[in-house]
Amino acid sequence: MERSSALIGLIFLLISISCLINPISAAASGSGEGYSIAGRVKLDNFVTKGFGLGHSPKLSETKVILNGGQRTTFVRPDGYFSFHDVPAGTHLIEVSSISYLFSPVRVDISARNPGKIQAALTENRRALNELVLEPMKDEQYYEIREPFSMLSLVKSPMGLMIGFMVLVMFVFPKMMDGVDPEEMRQAQEQMREHGIPSISNLVAGRS
């Protein structure tokens, strides 16, 4: 858990740096009563798994969704997308992608100040200067199989059984060696007399 949060932190840092480097304007133009929201989905920092050259096949599956399904658009090869004729108000943009997790974005289109658009990530309330959407992290849907190690074998129930047996075999005799031979003999004699001490005997002996 801690490691993943550290990772997310690192990613945010990367995103914020890339935002400074790549200024892309979030366009807003009035046409009739509606406005246009234009933005970009950027995966540049995330080509980690080597999807190959050119536009990755993943981008073609990326959808951008306005207000929980009111409108849906797709991302162009260069990552740009746009919604037209959007009324003034506060809207929500979500990016649906199978490979990455995106934070939804709150987009405010000002009615008083036509064309002014403000955007902020809703997950961490970070304001965006430009509507550049970057993934928060890539999705790992599968549990990673841990490579074979002696430790995991030892930790398994069977391993524990073997381990315990080895302990009994080799360590107990050593402990026995430490016991005073006199006492040992005494104990053995006692055992011969009473048979194997039962639990009730032990309890009785203690009280």
Added chain:
Amino acid sequence: MEARFLLGFLLLLSLSSFAFAIYEDQVGLADWHKRYIGKVKHAVFHTQKTGRRRVVVSTEENAIASLDLRTGDILWRHVLGKNDAVDQIGLSLGKYVLTLSSQGSVLRAWNLPDGQMVWETDLQISNPSNSFLHVLGNVKSGRDSLSLVCNGGSIRAVSSIDGLVVWKKDLSVDGLKLKHVFQPPESDTIYAIGFIDSSLIALYHINAKTGELLKHATQASSVDLSSEISAISSDSLVALDTSRSNLLLIKFMAGTITNHKLPLSDIVQDFSGLAELIPTKSNDIFVVKTPSNVAFIKVKGDNEIELIGKADEAGIVSDSLILSEEEQAFAVVHHSNNAISFQVRINGREALTEGIKIEDHRGHVKRVFLNNYVRTDKSHGFRALIVMEDESLLLMQQGEVVWSREDGLASISDAVVAELPVEKEGGVSVVEVEHTLLEWLKGHMLKLKGTLMLSTPDDMAAIQAMHLKSTERNKMTRDHNGFRKLIIVLTQSGKVYALHTGDGRIVWAHLLTPLLQSESCPSPSVLTLRNWRVPHRKALQENPSILLVGRCGAGPESHGFLFIVDSYSGKVLETQILDHSIAEVVPLPLADSSEQKLHLVIDDKLNAHLYPRGSDALEVFVREMANMYYYKVENAKEVIKGYAFKKGCSTGSSAYCFGTRELWSVVFPSDSERIVATARRKINEVVHTQAKIMTNQDVMYKYISKNILFVATVSPKAAGGIGSAAPDEAWLVAYLIDTVTGRILHRVTHQGAQGPVHAVVSENWVVYHYFNLRAHRYEMTVIEIYDQSRADNKDVMKLVLGKHNLTAPITSYSRPEIATKSQSYFFTHSVKAIAVTTTARGITSKQILIGTIGDQVLALDKWYLDPRQTANPSQEEKEEGIIPLTDTLPIIPQSYVTHTRQVGDLRGIMSFPANLESTTHVFSYGIDLFYTRIAPSRTYDSLTDEFSYVLLLITVVVLIVAILVTWAMSQKKDLQEKWR
């Protein structure tokens, strides 16, 4: 104390590892995923010599897809938004697919090979209406080509390369509807023809490069024009008048228009009824379809026309296909019994007739798309894509069905689960056992190699293949664990399919509505399906069956019908056209002597009709009638009403008809609240324990009632989508209502919240998802309900002395004191559907199944939504497994049950129990289907597939060897002792 500590420890253990997570090589072991496209409405073939032959289709489900013409596999597919219906598709430059959608306002281009969207243009059309797309063949500025989109009286020319609007021309004539665009070969002028208010014909000459209007002319028409036209040559077209019995031949030579009226009865003898024009491309030939036949008509010289071919019995006619300058072909398809006759007519002459046998569960032919190919001897061969009544898609070539796709499954409207037959007793031969044992050992050796990371890629592939073709999971019999079942689904077209949970194959399929089609039942449509008889003690020998209920017409007052279908074979056992209408079907928790479940069909006059009709069913119902209640949510009136049943109904004197009596009503103030969502517990949900032990040894009793109804209302201003309301004018009120008494158990208002609301009720809790406008994030709230009246049963002395009320029956008549606890969390995604896991005995902890906006299904453990969470849980709470309160629900990618799959246009999630307590089936459907089995608390009652038997064997062997060795050693030591 120890036990509790252990429990806490176990919980923590399970917390640290995800309850549901699979390794990549386990994909396909328990799950399957099927992709569909839906009912095809347009198809464009792309059959160039080079490259793959494919067909691009758009469907009623707003999907566009490219299919491999050889196999019918989906090469790529995109599902557009809900309000983004495709109007037309076309190909441009040989490499782009153009789609015009949203009533002609959005034009998109998709890369043909891989389906990547290349560009998207919003055409900014002020009043979207019927519009059409025309890809210009030969206006080339550089390498570009233009596509024209005509909408009403405006034309936009869009560049095919980048989607920029090169020019736009608004002809600004009131009532003008452009109908067709012509472009004479080798010319830069395009002719646009339109009708003004169905009485004037208008012609415009436009420069194709600049959009400049060169010339225009109008002429009054001699008849009232309908919207159907057919272009027959570069300077003439045929239109149909509004009475659909006269043709108008329009010619526009050199800027002048002439029109000529031709009554259809002059051309086609025995013409009657309404005619239909089939769109054609050129060659002076057009096709008129009348109710009784299809006529092929040729225009000769000035205003003279001739019937050149006629196909008797009206069939389904394809659009025209141009073979050469001279020839154009049509396909005419007739359907009779279980065969279709496929006829290709070139210039009206019959060129090819083939009869093809077809399964009778596909119904009639609905659409046909024709395509040709050139054979080695240079003659034309034909193939056709046929859309059937059940929405399936067939490719026909050379008198055979090359492939078929069951695309009806893209529109599932309801689903139930049925059991498979019991395995018959029978001897298994020794050879078989030996063989399987060998196989089994081999498999486990391979698996061991896999675990020890010693396996080669070949071995890995072998393991995978072994998993997948394991015959065990695909058997047609019931298994001990309850993993093999039948999912019976109903689709929009009224077809019923039985799917096997092992691999999703179709066990049987039936289109039932044609069985009914008659005078008394003109347009049957199936509404819902229910389990009619489930295997039970008394009915083990009888096959389980399914009840299908539908109505004969479109209106709510039309007569209903019902089918009873055998769920093993799909055979119809009983058909009945009812003498009353159907508003709702209420399954009752009662069964008659032959284990048929009792159902009440409520009609539109609020009478209840009891099914099955039998004296013992009546007896059972009448005995329990006083305890039966019914409620009705009237969305339009913002009222919920509760009813009781009484003998004698208002419409007839049948003994099986009961009247209703209004008991209570909850009226929501319509000026401040609108009902947006209701939810209730599943009828067959099993609750294991009523008590919940708290950290301080305290006991809370869950308030478990089958009659809890969750209702969410929002303020009228917030009833629209997100972005339409301000936080101050939006609120959401959640109610918990007892449906027997109408008592409001709990009411909570969320200020600044709005819909869409998705809710799920289970045991004593409800979880609902909504949008919080203040934070501008989605939120999920959990409400848990506890019974306070039993709270003082904790005293042991009271229990011993019998002064407790634990054995008192729980009843909705009394007014129990209840206490509610609730907590809200942020949730990242929009939600499309929500459900909860159900297990056989209700012991396993619950997971909430959330269908997210990305068409994935997330399994979220219920303990993340626990009202007892605090920011700093005490040691005791930690031991109990209560996690610290966070403001956001975690989304762990490994807990997506759909892993890397997407269920396109997800609409529903269904969970049903297996016999094994730890495991539950999850079936989710949209355009795609996805099925898997999940274990919300891991498989604690069975060994997983991961369990290595070989490792166990080795351990045992090693242990035995070690015992023998130590025994030998001790003997030796003993001997040495004695010698000393």
